[in-house]
Amino acid sequence: MGQNDNDAPQDERISGKGELTRKRTVTGAAVDESTGLPYLLDVDRTVCFPGKVLSVHGLTSVVQTSDGHLRNCATRRLLKTLSTDLRQVIVAGDEVWFRPANENEGIIERVEPRHGVLSRSSRGRQHIIVSNVDQLLIVGSAAEPGLKPNLIDRFLVSSHHSALRPLIVINKVDLIEPADLQPLVGVYSQMGYEVVMTSVKTGAGIGRLQRALANKSSAICGQSGVGKSSLLNAVDPSLQLRTATVSEENEKGRHTTTTARLLPIATGGYVVDTPGIRQFQLWDIIAEEVAGYFRDLRPYASLCRFPNCTHTHEANCAVKDAVADGRLDARRYESYCDLYAGDPAA
Ligand code: GDP
Ligand code: ZN
Numbered sequence: 001m002g003q004n005d006n007d008a009p010q011d012e013r014i015s016g017k018g019e020l021t022r023k024r025t026v027t028g029a030a031v032d033e034s035t036g037l038p039y040l041l042d043v044d045r046t047v048c049f050p051g052k053v054l055s056v057h058g059l060t061s062v063v064q065t066s067d068g069h070l071r072n073c074a075t076r077r078l079l080k081t082l083s084t085d086l087r088q089v090i091v092a093g094d095e096v097w098f099r100p101a102n103e104n105e106g107i108i109e110r111v112e113p114r115h116g117v118l119s120r121s122s123r124g125r126q127h128i129i130v131s132n133v134d135q136l137l138i139v140g141s142a143a144e145p146g147l148k149p150n151l152i153d154r155f156l157v158s159s160h161h162s163a164l165r166p167l168i169v170i171n172k173v174d175l176i177e178p179a180d181l182q183p184l185v186g187v188y189s190q191m192g193y194e195v196v197m198t199s200v201k202t203g204a205g206i207g208r209l210q211r212a213l214a215n216k217s218s219a220i221c222g223q224s225g226v227g228k229s230s231l232l233n234a235v236d237p238s239l240q241l242r243t244a245t246v247s248e249e250n251e252k253g254r255h256t257t258t259t260a261r262l263l264p265i266a267t268g269g270y271v272v273d274t275p276g277i278r279q280f281q282l283w284d285i286i287a288e289e290v291a292g293y294f295r296d297l298r299p300y301a302s303l304c305r306f307p308n309c310t311h312t313h314e315a316n317c318a319v320k321d322a323v324a325d326g327r328l329d330a331r332r333y334e335s336y337c338d339l340y341a342g343d344p345a346a
Helices: 077-082 149-161 178-190 206-213 228-235 244-249 287-293 318-324 330-341
Strands: 012-015 019-022 049-057 060-065 070-075 095-100 105-111 118-122 125-130 135-141 165-171 194-197 216-221 261-264 269-273
Touching (some): 049 070, 135 149, 149 330, 165 228
Antiparallel strands (some): 049 060, 049 095, 060 070, 118 125
């Protein structure tokens, strides 16, 4: 810690590898794994205000305050010193406390513990894309492009792996006979998943989607062209996200964002916009974990003869028995086998 870090409280001391000890409360000084920061690094709440980080641009974070005002904030040096991962002291979605510097600027003094973290690993390191996400909106389209249930299954596994509540949206229902989707929707509903059928063209399901997104932070995933941007524009027209028809025209000059951005929506809450999340993949899930993330398959897995049964080739497999007599959906089982084998999405 530098001598000129004059905003550091006197009872804080840095020791070892960025470990914080406080004279008063040494015993409870647990480090929050999500932020790498001690829980007890507190701020003076008479001069600091809470806010939410909408995006991070290098050293500056755009922080939204409770009245909707945006501020460009730097990060207090002590936070950086204490963080176990220097690149990720602040990420989009963080709940922070900042000290105002002037009307439009401030210094982030504290990061609250994170929940609902979406991350990916690159070169053996975990890289957080966005924090404090409540749910994952899994968007598919009934046609153009045709529905890929196996891709929905993949995203469901991802959502459980990240402990995010999934919400399945099937868009473009104006292009098909909705009754044709009922068998598939029935399978997901029976497992307890919420499925919303929507059409940006007719407005069907948009109200329901609006209610589902209100006052929550939602990440969106799904194949390109299914209508994610169109849906978000329908939920809140002021978002004015580029859709395929528009962006094709200026493809050349197009600026693609690579970092996550939280977009406040009119109903309260946020949607997370990032190409990285849209192409959300099964980054760190190992084959043996997959069965645990299949709600419908899981109850049978414990009845298999072999405790380490993979439910693919073994004899006396309760999962395969359940498929054979129709208790478990055969398509879901195939999806499981593809994921277990690590096959790319169909
Ligand atoms: P994204 O890549 O998932 O963000 O998809 P876009 O929002 O860019 O939409 C892709 C294309 O599908 C655009 O041409 C939209 O106009 C069209 N589209 C979006 N939603 C619907 C819908 O509900 N019905 C129909 N028929 N077309 C839609
Ligand atoms: Zn088995």
